[in-house]
Amino acid sequence: MATTYTPGLRVSAGTLLRKTRRLPLKGEVLVKVGERVSAEQVVARAQLPGKIRTIKVSEVLGVEAAEVPGLVQGGVGDSVEAGQLLAEVRSFFGLFHSECRSPATGTIDHVSGLSGFVGIREPPAPLDLEAYLAGTVAEVLPEEGVVVEAAAAFVQGIFGVGGERRGEIYVAGERDRPLAGDEIGEEARGRVVIGGAQASWAALEQAARVGAAALVTGGIDDADLIRFVGHEIGVAITGQEQVPFTLVVTEGFGRMAMAEQTYRLLESLEGKQASVNGATQIRAGVIRPEVIVPLAQEAVPASEEETGRLAVGSRVRLIREPYFGRLGEVTGLPAQLVEIETEAMVRVAQVRLAGEGGEVLVPRANLEIIW
């Protein structure tokens, strides 16, 4: 196996981040290379083409489809208002009258003498793309978007729900114990709340009540997560949920202390503006949730060498039973395959567990490097 362990999540006090901000369709870029942008600033705009509303005119008027082009008042490209007369027929010297009115305001997109349909395209809607990250425009992708660059502290979570939010970092709970509801005060409104080892249901409720922008926690119970989003999550593709605040889980499901390094970093950033996104995609092209805090200093820290290679001395998180959630340090990487309790022959690492527990053998696939 070329890669037999999970590369791990990034937790960095200072790194040069580049975020590509791309419109879903071609549009206009509003900023220039080198320009400073705020997180809220609109950097590109597109016109979403209006939806086509169709109406089967032949059926409404009771005529053959082939007659429709001759009956429609106006041609393709002409503007129409909702309710405007689109076509009509009169018969028996005007005694019987049928009419068909436009279902929407827009332009006539097509008129079919084959099917009897007429399509009305609604007006385009503007779509604004924000910078999300305060920084400098490093690159303009003509008609598509920009790349924003910033020196920033960066924390990747393991799972999240909810989309892009912004707010000041506000530390509410301890690293290694569950976050209680009453630990979140009114001052958390609009802020990014940093919790502890588990976001209890009471904490989730309270964060929603005070209007927090986001909540970052070590662990969460699956039952509470489902209650929070209001539906089951079968596959980990998230970010579109209609939730009161964005949730970022840094360690996993159940009660799990936030990794020391992650917690200390977030704690040191209290009061600073953060950009948070809960979007997660655990498929090919993996996307993890993130907390980004742009740093004030203009001097960009040297980009860290993150090779992701497991080596003796690597600090690791154990991510599967029976040591799930424990932290440790790699003390050996035996080359030969080793039989584990399941009777499978796998490549293992020898790990000295932090705290009590001594040294254990763990499949390399069940380790996550802590950067």
Next chain:
Amino acid sequence: MSIPESVHTIIATDCGSTTTKAILIEREGDQFRLVARGEAPTTVEAPFDDVTVGVLNAIGELEELTGRSFLEEGRIITPRREGAGTDLYLSTSSAGGGLQMLVAGVVRNMTAESAQRAALGAGAIVIDVLSVDDGRVDYQRVERIRSIRPDMILLSGGTDGGTTSHLLDLAELLRAADPKPRLGAGYELPVIYAGNREAREGVAEILSGRVRLITVDNIRPTLEREHLGPAREAIHRLFLEHVMAQAPGYGKLMGWTSAPIMSTPAAVGEMVQAAARDEGRSVLAVDIGGATTDVFSVFGETFNRTVSANLGMSYSVFNVVVEAGLENIRRWLPAGGPPAGELRDRLRNKMIRPTTVPQTREDLLVEQAVAREAMRLALIQHRQLAVGLRGVQTTRSVGDMFTQEGTGASLVDMMALGLVIGSGGVLSHAPRRHQAAMMLVDAFQPQGVTELAVDSIFMMPQLGVLAQEYPEVSAQVFRRDCLVPLGMVVAPLGQCREGELALAVEAGGKRTEVPGGQIRRIELGVGESLEARLVPGRGLDLGAGRGKELNATLKGGVVGVILDGRGRPLTLPRDEAARQAAMESWLREAGAW
């Protein structure tokens, strides 16, 4: 086509969503054998954006393993020269999410179902099926088409000469939706029209300038006939010309291969059909992956494939919980398993860290329980689609058929089934082959006498594409190096009370009795066989009729012959403690514990 004498070395790769696998096959005397297998992460995404990087890395592993040279200046050396390189290079691919299709037909149970079979058989993932009677109103259909961004659309409906109005309406829906392809903003979405020939011109006029329209023969020219070949060929061709050509690096890869690249499931389907043909019996095959579970079957002359897009062992593991229910997973666990809440959290943690492997026996049992449910559900979906043609007994016009009840019976006959082939990590890499056998038996519940096998290292895709060029070479490697014979399972149909005789097997001068609700196993190795007299319990059926004896040749394998007296359909004890004890006893008897 027989293989030229000059061909000595063949390399084939399968570019999966996450891993690219390369196999090296070489001539040994007058036979071909698997020599080595290498793998590397697939590189269709940033920072590489080029599938060939992963291909070269996987072949680089073959170089390391064999000490030979197959690459030169970032290319595969072909043809072979002075011991370096390969005579043939072939590839399959499911990278980038495979081929995602939307199918549309007039009547859900008829043309839409035929269209679905055509698309699935060509290796596609069907992301939605539109039909005039699908219970949605037009704006909902339009919204749906807009949101899913398929790679390709198959539009069908109506028998030749029938009414055209519903087809024109479907074409209007597509025009209104103005669908955009998933990959590559700059190319036109391919739409294959395979419906009533009378509507061709009208459909072409409506869709003109909006999509790239390709017209092929009707998939249902008459109610009595399904004609999927031309549509499937068009799907294969467009997959290469349009979809694959948009994927990063595929233009280069297509220039390297000695034959067209195939979609992975289409290649596996080729192998399953070849196995059924060569062995002259019905075959059911399952490939349980991380994200999806594919089921293939050949019963009689009919091949079917279905893909359960969100049933799998890693990315989709929690969706199995959602679809099957947690209790249905827990029922396969002996005593000592985690409580319900912890089990949910544990499976969630597998979902977010999908590459981890079970380290404890308890965790292994949990994964194998999930696999049973994923395969059980995938088979249910397969049975629903692998049916005879509906609507053949009456001749009505298409317009009259909305009220017609389905008449198609499932083709999947577990008593007639001759061979079950299991593939995918949880089966191929089960620490004991006995566990793979029990997962297949519990999930599929074969009846009568059925042979079991697993794909040793998942090389059916590569052998499938090889079979397109040189079927005899593919067949040699398939039999000798790909399939691991597990043995057989003998299971009577019907229910038997606990303690009463469910099955007796007389063979080699020995009689083995299996009481109801229990399992026994006869050790019988690979290549060994036994002539046996099989006696079902009272009222039970082994394929010869209720209570009737059967003479059969029992074939051995790495597991042997599992005698399953638990009855069909399989019912588990209601009481939790009794069920847990039964599970442990079954696993022990089968050698899986």
